Amino acid sequence: MWFPVLSACLRGRAVSKSGFVVASLCPKHREANVSHFSHSAGRCSQTCQALIYRKHGDPSRVVELEDAPVPQTGAKEVLVKLLASPINPSDVNMIQGTYAILPDLPAVGGNEGVAQVIEVGSQVKSLKAGDWVIPRDAGLGTWRTEAVLAEDDVFSVPNSIPLLSAATLGVNPCTAFRMLSDFEDLRPGDSVIQNAANSGVGQAVIQIAAARGINTINIIRDRPDFTQLSDRLKAIGASHVIREESLRRPEMKELFKTCSKPKLALNGVGGKSATELLRHLQVGGSMVTYGGMSKQPVTVPVSALIFKDVKVCGFWVTQWKRDHSHDERVFRGMLDELCSLIQQGKLTAPACKEVRLRDYKKALDAALQPFTSSKQVLIM
Numbered sequence: 001m002w003f004p005v006l007s008a009c010l011r012g013r014a015v016s017k018s019g020f021v022v023a024s025l026c027p028k029h030r031e032a033n034v035s036h037f038s039h040s041a042g043r044c045s046q047t048c049q050a051l052i053y054r055k056h057g058d059p060s061r062v063v064e065l066e067d068a069p070v071p072q073t074g075a076k077e078v079l080v081k082l083l084a085s086p087i088n089p090s091d092v093n094m095i096q097g098t099y100a101i102l103p104d105l106p107a108v109g110g111n112e113g114v115a116q117v118i119e120v121g122s123q124v125k126s127l128k129a130g131d132w133v134i135p136r137d138a139g140l141g142t143w144r145t146e147a148v149l150a151e152d153d154v155f156s157v158p159n160s161i162p163l164l165s166a167a168t169l170g171v172n173p174c175t176a177f178r179m180l181s182d183f184e185d186l187r188p189g190d191s192v193i194q195n196a197a198n199s200g201v202g203q204a205v206i207q208i209a210a211a212r213g214i215n216t217i218n219i220i221r222d223r224p225d226f227t228q229l230s231d232r233l234k235a236i237g238a239s240h241v242i243r244e245e246s247l248r249r250p251e252m253k254e255l256f257k258t259c260s261k262p263k264l265a266l267n268g269v270g271g272k273s274a275t276e277l278l279r280h281l282q283v284g285g286s287m288v289t290y291g292g293m294s295k296q297p298v299t300v301p302v303s304a305l306i307f308k309d310v311k312v313c314g315f316w317v318t319q320w321k322r323d324h325s326h327d328e329r330v331f332r333g334m335l336d337e338l339c340s341l342i343q344q345g346k347l348t349a350p351a352c353k354e355v356r357l358r359d360y361k362k363a364l365d366a367a368l369q370p371f372t373s374s375k376q377v378l379i380m
Helices: 089-096 163-167 172-182 200-211 226-235 244-248 251-255 271-280 302-306 317-323 328-343 357-367
Strands: 013-015 021-023 046-053 063-070 077-086 114-120 132-135 146-150 154-157 191-194 215-220 240-243 264-267 286-289 311-314 352-356 375-379
Touching: 046 146, 046 357, 063 146, 063 357, 077 132, 077 163, 114 163, 154 328, 172 200, 172 264, 172 317, 172 328, 191 200, 191 271, 200 215, 200 264, 200 328, 215 226, 215 244, 215 271, 226 240, 240 244, 240 251, 244 251, 244 271, 264 271, 271 286, 352 357, 357 375
Parallel strands: 191 215, 191 264, 215 240, 264 286, 286 311, 352 375
Antiparallel strands: 013 021, 046 063, 077 114, 077 146, 077 375, 114 132, 132 154
8 A cells, every 4th residue: 555645756665564555755756767658758747736734633724735746657657637536534534643554744635536547657557548547545645636656556447437436436335345245144134233324334335235135224313404314315225214312212123023133233433322233233243343433432231242142343444455455356346346336326426515626625624524414525
């Protein structure tokens, strides 16, 4: 995994303490041979616009729109024009300095997005000009207008899918896909319960599960627009939408008269919400935690472990990608299946608000607001 920094110049690979590969900052062009590329011979180094942070802190204060150099395209590299990039919670955490992996500073923000290939190096075999690509992994620094990337650092996606679907494909749908595939043997008619059901992951879970004939019990916090949000989630395939406060009420017993007890619980909140999910799991079921929006620890009752034999697991899609970095078949198969669902109209992007790059401060402020119902997507 690469962490492009201000110069986007990747002279050598260095391994961080976490074991991830990071890019070192260098003020000059790469010393690698940059003269052997097919469509860009003679192109002088140019600049792009990038959202850069030089220290950790409040994103609205430390992120600035600056000009950054774009190095020449190497033999095994591609020059891409970024088209759209969302603002995800992990992006914010990275800027705040609280995420599990952090780039060297200064750094370009953004871990997800879609780009169009502009030119390719002479030894690039899998890509051509005009292709759409998404990052294989976190850390590419997608909040910029252009970048030079290694061929192996991106995956192609069909340019026939909607722009916002492509821009938001690499994190949340992949997280949802793996959690629905890797922890329980879910069959049509089985049930999954999840909190944070209106999040990007939650909406992807609803749609992928619906395509597989799996019921979803979706928990959201009460809010003034609960009915509208519930209707929107049901429109994309949610079987049931329940207020978090109802998890301990008699209506849950009524629900399970017509819906099987869930084999799988997906926890993106933590705290009491996670404990309530555990109470409704069937014997031998699994709870998978992929987020902790409440910033509260997950408390597991002893009785759930002893008498219900529940399994409590964690999932981080970045780690999954790292573990499978040499297994392109698995990664490609997942993307192909997700893109097929998109093309069939069975998987849509979450509600998004498109924001021009120059208005990034408004987008960052909006992304930090509670009860956010739309994902902020930077349009380059």
